[in-house]
Amino acid sequence: MTTNLTAQDDADELQLYAQHLTEKLSRFETILAATGYSELVIAAGDTKVQFQDDLHYPFKANPYFREWLPLNQRPGCFLQIKRGAAKPRLFLLCAEDIWHTAPQRLAPGFEQGFDIVEYEALEKVIGELKPAAAAVAYLGETNSLELPVEHLNPQALLYQIDFQRRYKTAYEQHCVRCANRLAPPAHRAARDAFMAGASELEISAAYLRASNCAENDMPYSIIAGLNENAAVLHHYRLDNRRPAAPRSFLIDAGIDYNGYASDITRTYAYDPTCEFAEMIEAMDARQRQLAAAGAIGKSPVELHRLSHRKIAEVLVQFGLVGVSVDEAMETHLTETFYPHGLGHHLGCNVHDKGTQLANPQGELMPPPEEYPKMRHTVPMVANQIYTVEPGLYFIPSLLDKLRAGEHGAKINWSRVEAFIPYGGIRIEDNVVLHEDGRLENLTRDAFEQAGRQ
Numbered sequence: 001m002t003t004n005l006t007a008q009d010d011a012d013e014l015q016l017y018a019q020h021l022t023e024k025l026s027r028f029e030t031i032l033a034a035t036g037y038s039e040l041v042i043a044a045g046d047t048k049v050q051f052q053d054d055l056h057y058p059f060k061a062n063p064y065f066r067e068w069l070p071l072n073q074r075p076g077c078f079l080q081i082k083r084g085a086a087k088p089r090l091f092l093l094c095a096e097d098i099w100h101t102a103p104q105r106l107a108p109g110f111e112q113g114f115d116i117v118e119y120e121a122l123e124k125v126i127g128e129l130k131p132a133a134a135a136v137a138y139l140g141e142t143n144s145l146e147l148p149v150e151h152l153n154p155q156a157l158l159y160q161i162d163f164q165r166r167y168k169t170a171y172e173q174h175c176v177r178c179a180n181r182l183a184p185p186a187h188r189a190a191r192d193a194f195m196a197g198a199s200e201l202e203i204s205a206a207y208l209r210a211s212n213c214a215e216n217d218m219p220y221s222i223i224a225g226l227n228e229n230a231a232v233l234h235h236y237r238l239d240n241r242r243p244a245a246p247r248s249f250l251i252d253a254g255i256d257y258n259g260y261a262s263d264i265t266r267t268y269a270y271d272p273t274c275e276f277a278e279m280i281e282a283m284d285a286r287q288r289q290l291a292a293a294g295a296i297g298k299s300p301v302e303l304h305r306l307s308h309r310k311i312a313e314v315l316v317q318f319g320l321v322g323v324s325v326d327e328a329m330e331t332h333l334t335e336t337f338y339p340h341g342l343g344h345h346l347g348c349n350v351h352d353k354g355t356q357l358a359n360p361q362g363e364l365m366p367p368p369e370e371y372p373k374m375r376h377t378v379p380m381v382a383n384q385i386y387t388v389e390p391g392l393y394f395i396p397s398l399l400d401k402l403r404a405g406e407h408g409a410k411i412n413w414s415r416v417e418a419f420i421p422y423g424g425i426r427i428e429d430n431v432v433l434h435e436d437g438r439l440e441n442l443t444r445d446a447f448e449q450a451g452r453q
């Protein structure tokens with residue numbers, strides 16, 4: 001990954017990484033003790049061949065492997081963590097291969113925390129990866145060590161790992177911060193392409209070009225919706241036709257940095273004087289308020305409820321509903337316009353794990369009756385990284401249901417219809433909740449730092 005980091009930044013990054021490894025080792029020591037395993041092997045994974053073909057899908061490293069090291073393009077590697085060992089062992093596959101580019105290497109300095117074993121064939125190291133007497137747990141998609149099935153991805157162990165994942169190390173915060181800093185030029189190139197009348201596919205190409213990254217290296221597929229397509233929550237199948245009349249544009253796209261993602265959404269109006277542009281402003285102001293409302297110990301359910309109140313305010317402000325904010329909340333009609341959650345944790349997985357775990361033993365905190373689809377329920381913790389992404393959409397199928405239902409008469413349909421051609425709005429930032437309670441909005445800071453353009 002190319003960055004504009006200086007030599008000093010690199011040195012600081014290595015120091016953060018060394019602390020990250022020490023912290024993870026200490027956490028995993030506790031986890032292994034609690035689950036009764038003497039060692040853990042984490043497989044990076046292998047490339048997958050497409051059905052009835054000899055072509056491979058793009059490789060994605062096991063996220064449990066990515067949590068340990070920035071080596072996300074090297075299939076066939078294993079990490080071995082033994083209780084009591086000073087360093088984890090890293091098994092790197094180094095087979096002769098004339099067909100593919102040389103294997104990805106760790107950036108200089110990143111290898112220091114590992115005992116590295118290079119191997120040509122699994123048979124040669126299997127005895128070391130699978131000692132007969134040890135209680136080995138194995139995390140991976142395929143059973144490459146041929147262990148008894150109860151050793152594979154044990155749920156009790158996964159709960160423990162997912163639980164500690166919520167507390168991001170300083171290195172992880174640094175990676176997501178860098179992933180945010182790399183994003184503004186790409187987001188601005190996408191916006192400029194939209195303003196020049198480009199197709200969704202051309203906009204996505206402009207994003208990739210400005211990021212200088214391959215499409216397969218994106219942390220998730222670029223969502224780029226023009227006009228009505230802005231109402232499709234995950235609009236991946238991008239249109240190659242230029243719009244006859246561009247009106248609106250929603251882009252949800254991030255950048256990967258050392259296996260960590262930024263996850264950023266922006267919405268633009270083609271005509272800065274139109275009412276939809278005003279609605280974006282209204283949403284932007286409320287999104288900032290929501291991003292500033294997090295706190296240690298706060299319930300995400302409370303924040304979710306607050307986000308519905310903010311959406312209700314916009315619906316009232318723009319004359320879309322003929323009821324008060326309170327009534328719009330009580331009747332849940334905001335859910336037609338805002339049918340998803342306020343956000344999610346961000347880490348080795350773009351939608352990071354552990355957000356429903358009440359404890360490391362795997363007890364889940366169920367969603368409240370009021371919002372049964374909520375996946376993020378446990379109170380906020382220090383050092384978590386999460387997204388704040390309220391939305392307001394005009395989704396024809398949901399609007400049809402609302403119109404036919406008991407609250408249909410509360411809606412000002414001619415106003416709603418005027419906005420359907422604009423699709424919708426989502427604005428998403430990435431936030432760190434620091435130990436001292438300070439909220440760091442990584443995304444706003446990154447756009448600010450990149451300068452006003």
Ligand SMILES: [Mn+2]
Binds near residue numbers: 263344387389428
């Ligand atoms: Mn997101």
